[in-house]
Each structure stands twice: as C-alpha cells, then as structure tokens.
Amino acid sequence: MGFPTGRTEKLYLSHLHSDHFDGLGELMVGAWVGGSRTSPLPVAGPPGVAEITSGFNAAYRIDSTYRMAHHGPTVANPAGYGLAPEVIEVPAGPGGRAVLLDEGDLLITAFRVDHAPVEPAYGFRVDYKGRSAVFSGDTVYSEKLIEMARGADILFHEALHPEMVAAMSAAASEAGAAPLSKVFADILDYHASPVEAARSAQSAGTGRLVIYHIVPPLPSKLLYPYFLKGTGEVYSGPVNVAEDGQIYSLPASGGAPGPKLVPG
Ligand SMILES: [Zn+2]
Ligand SMILES: [Zn+2]
Structure with a gap:
C-alpha cells in the first residue's frame, strides 16, 4: 500500500x-x-x-x-x-493504564481489554495536539474501553457479527467440518458485535466509529448494511467499515472526516 x-x-x-x-x-x-x-x-x-x-x-x-x-x-x-x-505491563483492576510514550505533544496510553482467555490483551489511545484516536484491540464489550475512549475523535473498534458467524458454524457442521464448526462457535465469546461497538462509541461520545477486524470478512459492500444493522439506532455519529488502504486523518482545524484511500 x-x-x-x-x-x-x-x-x-x-x-x-x-x-x-x-x-x-x-x-x-x-x-x-x-x-x-x-x-x-x-x-x-x-x-x-x-x-x-x-x-x-x-x-x-x-x-x-x-x-x-x-x-x-x-x-x-x-x-x-x-x-x-x-x-508492556498494565496494572490490572479499575483505572489500570500505562503510558507508553509521552514525547512533545504525543501521548500513547495502553489499557486492558477483555479477550479471555488471551491475557493480557491491550487497547491503545493516541493523543496528539488535542486530537485523539482509540484502538480497541480484540475485546468483548468493555467498560474499561469506554472510559479510555471518552471524548476521542475516532474509535477504531473490532467487531464480529454473531448471527453471521453462527450461520458459518452451522454450515461447517452440516458439511462435516466439525473442528471448523467448533472454532466458529468458540470465537463468538471473545469479540464484540457491531451493535456493541456502536454502543461503546455512543457511551464514550466519540466523534466517529470505524469498525475494523471484521469477522467474518465481507466479500462485498452489499453486506455492509446487514453487518451494521442496528448500529444507527444506538450511535448517533458516523460509522465506517474499515477497508484495506483507508487513511483516517484528524486535521488540526477539527472534525473527523471520512476515509481517504491510499493513492494508487
Ligand atoms: Zn484478532
Ligand atoms: Zn485476538
């Protein structure tokens, strides 16, 4: 890219x-x-x-x-x-966070999210000259993340669509692929749904929500409305599905505009 x-x-x-x-x-x-x-x-x-x-x-x-x-x-x-x-060591318990970089105007902070049995799993917040972006890492719906995303300009939140993945699990089972069916069923319990990501963005008051780490991968934009169904009811800001090659910028003048594509 x-x-x-x-x-x-x-x-x-x-x-x-x-x-x-x-x-x-x-x-x-x-x-x-x-x-x-x-x-x-x-x-x-x-x-x-x-x-x-x-x-x-x-x-x-x-x-x-x-x-x-x-x-x-x-x-x-x-x-x-x-x-x-x-x-990176981040103290467990409420309020636990670790400053990774504090240099000039740039501040990068790590915090714990919930991706059990992966322990520890971190999210990151980047602050620069009054603008801020938060990355969820992999997590279920997380109050800790909401606390750290408070007022951020952009929240990049992972999401897995439970109904789509459950359908894949059933299809794999019908096709006789038992291990695959179990994997699809297992991963349901350690990711957030698109609606949960949107609820987090609303609670945190973030300026834009970008859903990334899309599970399952969406082969066509025609599936976006289905994947995002219900997010507009819980989050009043703009929502994007992240795609390879997108760049989100936060101009010093304010706002959190939609994505641009990497040239070429
Ligand atoms: Zn992952
Ligand atoms: Zn993971």
Whole structure:
C-alpha cells in the first residue's frame, strides 16, 4: 500500500494472537533495509513478546545474511537487523493504564481489554495536539474501553457479527467440518458485535466509529448494511467499515472526516 516502512520507529502489539503479528517479518525487513537501521526495531507488547521477536529473528536470520552480502553494511547494517522486545505491563483492576510514550505533544496510553482467555490483551489511545484516536484491540464489550475512549475523535473498534458467524458454524457442521464448526462457535465469546461497538462509541461520545477486524470478512459492500444493522439506532455519529488502504486523518482545524484511500 506504499506505506514508508523504512520510517517505522516502533511497533505496539495489542496481544499475541497470530493474526496480530504475522506480518512482523516483512515489516522487520522493510524497516531494517528501507530505513538503514543501526539498531533492531523495538516491538512492545504484552509479556511473552520476547518469544515472538526471537522467533522472527531466528526465522529471518538466513535471509538477513543474503541481504548483508548483497547490499552491504551501509544499507543492510548487521547491527540494525532484527526485532528488540519491550514488555508492556498494565496494572490490572479499575483505572489500570500505562503510558507508553509521552514525547512533545504525543501521548500513547495502553489499557486492558477483555479477550479471555488471551491475557493480557491491550487497547491503545493516541493523543496528539488535542486530537485523539482509540484502538480497541480484540475485546468483548468493555467498560474499561469506554472510559479510555471518552471524548476521542475516532474509535477504531473490532467487531464480529454473531448471527453471521453462527450461520458459518452451522454450515461447517452440516458439511462435516466439525473442528471448523467448533472454532466458529468458540470465537463468538471473545469479540464484540457491531451493535456493541456502536454502543461503546455512543457511551464514550466519540466523534466517529470505524469498525475494523471484521469477522467474518465481507466479500462485498452489499453486506455492509446487514453487518451494521442496528448500529444507527444506538450511535448517533458516523460509522465506517474499515477497508484495506483507508487513511483516517484528524486535521488540526477539527472534525473527523471520512476515509481517504491510499493513492494508487
Ligand atoms: Zn485476538
Ligand atoms: Zn484478532
């Protein structure tokens, strides 16, 4: 999508489910070579993050020797190869949060969400010059998230559509795919529904709701109205279904306009 991965300075992982880190290897290479890094790329995440980073470092080690041999140390500096873990600890209990970055006008805060049995799982709030965006990570409906999303300009909230996934579970069962049927049934209990995401946005008073981490994936925009059914009744602000390549900006002048697409 044309993002300048070479300018990546740091990465935050909300939790350690594979769908949230499986792109790390290529990002690591892009940041290393594209940015001519002289130190490993920091990756902050819940306890256990070091196991993930050392696994990627090992998996890409052979590839890194080819790149060093081919591009030379100015571009592929051996000292800049790899990922460096940092553990994010967020105190449990009400009010628990952790400031991850407080630099100039930029403030990034982590908080706990409920994605049991994934423990801990985090959401993030980013504040910059009076504008703010909150990322739910993966969670069920969460009062903690609502508290942290209070007054945010944009809430990016995950959602799973229970009826659609229940139908997939039944279809898999009928087709004799028992393990798949069980997976579809199991995941119902650790995600929020689109209506719950909308209820959270309303309670928190956020300026816009962007639903991401869409389950199941929607192959056509024709399904958006069905997926979003009921959200307009509980949330008075604008709602978007996130798509690859969308960029949401928060102009200093105010407002939370709809998405633009990455050029090209
Ligand atoms: Zn997850
Ligand atoms: Zn996920």
